[in-house]
Amino acid sequence: MLDTPRVVTTPEGIELTLNVAGPVARARAWVIDALIRVVAYIALATAAAAFGGFGTGITLLFLFSAEWAYPVLFEVFWNGATPGKRACHLRVLHDDGTPVSWRASVIRNTIRAVDFLPFMYGFGLISCLLNRDFKRLGDLAAGTVVVYVPPSLALSPALRAATSAVARHPFVETLAVPHAIRGANHATKHPVPLRLDEQRAVINFAERRVRWSDQRANELAQHASELIEGAQGGAAVDRLVRLADEFTGRRANAAKEMGRR
Amino acid sequence: MRQDAFEARYRDQWAEFDDWLKREGGGQAVDGKTYFAASDFAYRYRQLARHLALARDRQYGAELVAQLESRVLAGHQALYGASHAASTGGVIQFIRATFPQLVRKHWRSVSLASFCLFGPMLAITVAIQYFPDFAYVLMSAEELAAVQQMYDPANRILGAGRDAGSDVAMWGFYIMNNVRIDFQCFAGGILFGVGSIFFMIFNGGHIGAISGYLTQLGYIETFWGFVAGHSSLELVGAALSGAAGLQIGYALIAPGARSRLEALKFAAIDAVQILYGAAAMTFMAAFIEAFWSASRVPPVEVKYAFGIIGWILVLSYFALVGRTRVAASPASPSVPASPSVPTILTTGAAESGVSRAA
Numbered sequence: 001m002l003d004t005p006r007v008v009t010t011p012e013g014i015e016l017t018l019n020v021a022g023p024v025a026r027a028r029a030w031v032i033d034a035l036i037r038v039v040a041y042i043a044l045a046t047a048a049a050a051f052g053g054f055g056t057g058i059t060l061l062f063l064f065s066a067e068w069a070y071p072v073l074f075e076v077f078w079n080g081a082t083p084g085k086r087a088c089h090l091r092v093l094h095d096d097g098t099p100v101s102w103r104a105s106v107i108r109n110t111i112r113a114v115d116f117l118p119f120m121y122g123f124g125l126i127s128c129l130l131n132r133d134f135k136r137l138g139d140l141a142a143g144t145v146v147v148y149v150p151p152s153l154a155l156s157p158a159l160r161a162a163t164s165a166v167a168r169h170p171f172v173e174t175l176a177v178p179h180a181i182r183g184a185n186h187a188t189k190h191p192v193p194l195r196l197d198e199q200r201a202v203i204n205f206a207e208r209r210v211r212w213s214d215q216r217a218n219e220l221a222q223h224a225s226e227l228i229e230g231a232q233g234g235a236a237v238d239r240l241v242r243l244a245d246e247f248t249g250r251r252a253n254a255a256k257e258m259g260r261r
Numbered sequence: 262m263r264q265d266a267f268e269a270r271y272r273d274q275w276a277e278f279d280d281w282l283k284r285e286g287g288g289q290a291v292d293g294k295t296y297f298a299a300s301d302f303a304y305r306y307r308q309l310a311r312h313l314a315l316a317r318d319r320q321y322g323a324e325l326v327a328q329l330e331s332r333v334l335a336g337h338q339a340l341y342g343a344s345h346a347a348s349t350g351g352v353i354q355f356i357r358a359t360f361p362q363l364v365r366k367h368w369r370s371v372s373l374a375s376f377c378l379f380g381p382m383l384a385i386t387v388a389i390q391y392f393p394d395f396a397y398v399l400m401s402a403e404e405l406a407a408v409q410q411m412y413d414p415a416n417r418i419l420g421a422g423r424d425a426g427s428d429v430a431m432w433g434f435y436i437m438n439n440v441r442i443d444f445q446c447f448a449g450g451i452l453f454g455v456g457s458i459f460f461m462i463f464n465g466g467h468i469g470a471i472s473g474y475l476t477q478l479g480y481i482e483t484f485w486g487f488v489a490g491h492s493s494l495e496l497v498g499a500a501l502s503g504a505a506g507l508q509i510g511y512a513l514i515a516p517g518a519r520s521r522l523e524a525l526k527f528a529a530i531d532a533v534q535i536l537y538g539a540a541a542m543t544f545m546a547a548f549i550e551a552f553w554s555a556s557r558v559p560p561v562e563v564k565y566a567f568g569i570i571g572w573i574l575v576l577s578y579f580a581l582v583g584r585t586r587v588a589a590s591p592a593s594p595s596v597p598a599s600p601s602v603p604t605i606l607t608t609g610a611a612e613s614g615v616s617r618a619a
Contacts, residue, residue, distance in 0.1 A: 010341075012310040016334050053427030060433030068444065097334060099342040107533050113441075113448035114456060137451050141509060143526045150331045196320040203264070203322040248322060249263020 006133055006145060008097040016097055019148040021090050023128045026146055027121070032084030037066045068109065075105040081149075089149045100144055108138035192226050199247045202227070206244030209237065264321040271312055275332060278305055282335050306336040358583035360538040363531055364501065365579065367508055374503035377461035378496065382469040389473030396477075399470040408471050412483040416557075432551035439495060439543045443502035447509075447536045451525075454510020461503040486561040489568025491549040493575040498542035505532040505539065542575075 005017045044062050048055030074082040080092040080100045092100045092108070115124030115136045124136035133145050194202070202224070209217050214234065221228060221236035227243060228236040262270075281296050297305060313329040364371055389396050396405060442464060449456020475484040509528045516524030553559075553567075 010310070010333075010337050012307055014310045014313055014333055016330060016337060018334075053430040056427070057429030057431070057433035060430065060437045064433070064437040064440065067441070093338075096341070097337055099338050103530065103533055106537075107529050110444045110533070110536065111448045111451055113445050114451050140522060141451060141525050141529045150327075150334070200320040200322065204324075207322050207324045244322075247264070249265035 004134075006147075008095070010097070018093065018097055018145060019150070020133045021088075021146045021148055022134050023125055025088055025090060025148075026085075026128075026134075029082070029084035029088040029090050030121075032087050033070070033082050034084075036083055037070065041066060071109045071112075072102075072105045075100050075109075076102055085146070090146050091149050092144050092146055095143045095145060100142075104142040104144050107142035108136075108144050111138035111141055112136075114138075202240055203244045203247055206241045209241060262319070264316075264319075264325060267312075267316070267319075267321065268325065274305075274308070275312075275329075278309060278332065278336065281305075282339055285339060302336075303340060306333075306340055309333055309336055355534070355537070358585070359534065361579045361582040363535050364504075364538075367504060367531065367535065370504040370507040370511065371501065374457065374461055374507055375500045377458050378465040378500045378503060381462050381465035382472070385466055385469030386473040386476065389470070389477050393474075393477050396470050396474040399466060400474075405474055408475065409478065409480075412475055412480045412487065414480060414483050416483070428551050428555065431555065432547055435547035435550050436544060439499075439547060440540050443498060443536070443540050443543050446499065446503040447506040447532070447539075450503075450506025450508065450510040450532070451513070452510070453513050454507050457503045457506030457510060460506075461500070464499060482561045486564040487554050489564050490554045490571065491546040492568060493571040494542045494549065495546035497575050497579075498539045498546060501535055501539035501542070505535040508532040508535075 004020050004022070006020050008016045008018060010016060041059075041063065045059050048059045051058070071082050074085075075092050078086070081090060085091060092105070094100060094104060112124075115121055115127070115138055117123050121136070124138075127136045127140065128134045131140070133139075135145065139145060205220065205224075212220070214237075217237045218233050221240050224236075224240060228239050231239055277297060280294060281302065284296060309329070310333055313326070313333050316326050316329055385395070385399065400408075442460070446457050446460045446464075449458075449460050472484065472488070509525055509532050512524040512528035513521055519527060554564075559567075
């Protein structure tokens with residue numbers, strides 16, 4: 001299992017999980033930001049060269065802003081992410097999961113001056129590796145974490161429909177097993193009673209099934225030997241998916257008709 | 262309740278919640294869609310939190326739970342998230358009360374930082390008057406030659422190798438260089454204060470070497486006339502940023518009843534506000550340095566007077582401003598450190614500073 005989730009308890013008594021980002025992902029974001037700034041600087045310096053001393057002043061001001069204001073302004077006004085962080089699906093949050101504030105952003109980005117020492121974020125990296133949340137020194141002082149933006153987990157409606165057993169698994173068509181698809185009462189027969197967490201494992205199997213290759217699904221299904229009762233290949237997967245449907249209630253009505261619930 | 266029934270029952274509520282968040286996050290309101298009132302949000306959010314708790318307890322599918330979780334997280338951020346608006350009222354309150362109050366509250370670190378900056382500066386300036394060669398110990402001959410050339414009384418304009426019309430360029434340079442030094446002095450504090458002390462002593466010594474060398478050369482009017490105008494804002498700004506660094510360093514050395522990490526975070530709250538003020542002072546100093554100090558048009562007496570007035574204003578600002586009872590007025594949202602303020606206020610000379618407007 002992943003060992004990077006950080007659990008935050010909200011005042012509502014709910015535990016939320018933040019997935020903190022490690023030094024590699026953050027370095028990647030930093031490189032993107034650095035490239036953006038260098039390109040902008042070169043463009044500006046070229047244009048400003050035409051304006052003599054005034055242009056030089058503006059260029060120096062820009063350098064200053066690019067170094068100190070760029071990360072703060074983006075973090076505060078752009079959902080806690082500089083363009084580089086956004087590109088890497090990262091975001092800065094307070095320790096409690098709330099969006100980063102001016103104060104925290106200024107602290108963490110000012111202390112960057114020390115994180116950068118002795119060269120290329122040496123102190124920052126050491127600090128990252130020494131604590132559970134991959135915090136560099138600035139994050140420690142500001143009370144911030146850099147987390148992955150949770151990918152949109154919701155399946156598209158089409159994909160969602162596909163997780164149902166009544167959906168067409170490619171191999172189901174080819175199986176001439178008597179209980180296939182809408183086949184009467186087979187799926188409602190529990191070979192063994194399952195605990196809640198076991199039921200959940202079956203449901204998770206069904207939900208994630210659409211993201212695997214058939215071979216992988218078949219392979220995994222074989223682990224639930226007591227549930228598939230010796231079925232092989234697609235038939236085994238099919239049985240688990242239908243079991244999951246029953247657990248989530250998709251076939252509850254059918255089950256009622258069967259007089260089981 | 263089975264998962265599907267649960268989902269079917271609350272799906273619409275969740276969709277409404279998502280729509281509301283989307284609009285709140287700056288999205289366009291969709292025509293024909295009704296949004297619940299903002300005052301309902303907290304209730305809706307608690308309901309959602311309950312759904313998540315139920316979904317977890319009943320071992321519903323991981324996908325549903327994850328979906329609810331990210332929805333609750335978004336709600337959590339909307340409900341408890343900080344407002345980004347830096348209100349003008351907050352800024353005014355900061356200038357008129359919070360900043361000088363914080364500086365007085367942290368007089369210990371301010372004193373130590375000032376000592377580390379001004380001590381070497383004065384000592385070396387004086388030492389070079391008696392042992393002129395000492396300047397060469399601290400700086401290379403090339404650097405000293407460059408400095409000497411800058412402040413040569415024969416120059417029409419003073420300062421770092423500038424020609425006419427480059428005031429803006431120097432302004433940009435002063436901001437970039439001097440504010441960066443402020444930030445470094447602050448950041449160095451996280452190395453148990455050692456970084457801040459190093460930067461203070463280093464910069465103090467550097468300035469002392471230059472001022473001592475030029476004074477000993479007899480470039481009194483050009484050098485002291487140049488630095489007089491902006492010295493108050495710039496040097497005090499530098500000392501305050503060092504003091505801010507010392508505060509976070511001290512929190513790591515002597516965290517008191519807190520854990521080191523908690524003490525660090527707590528100290529940073531005040532420290533970063535002092536840093537705001539210090540950086541603003543350095544910013545202002547850069548203006549003066551670029552557009553006033555370098556000019557040789559005003560007679561040197563005027564420049565001296567300007568400098569002395571500057572010092573009086575800066576010192577009296579920190580000594581006097583904000584010594585009124587702030588706690589009685591509605592606290593500004595951007596001044597979270599105010600709980601610590603009243604202890605100073607009650608002991609301070611009453612009503613001597615800028616009084617609060619009704």
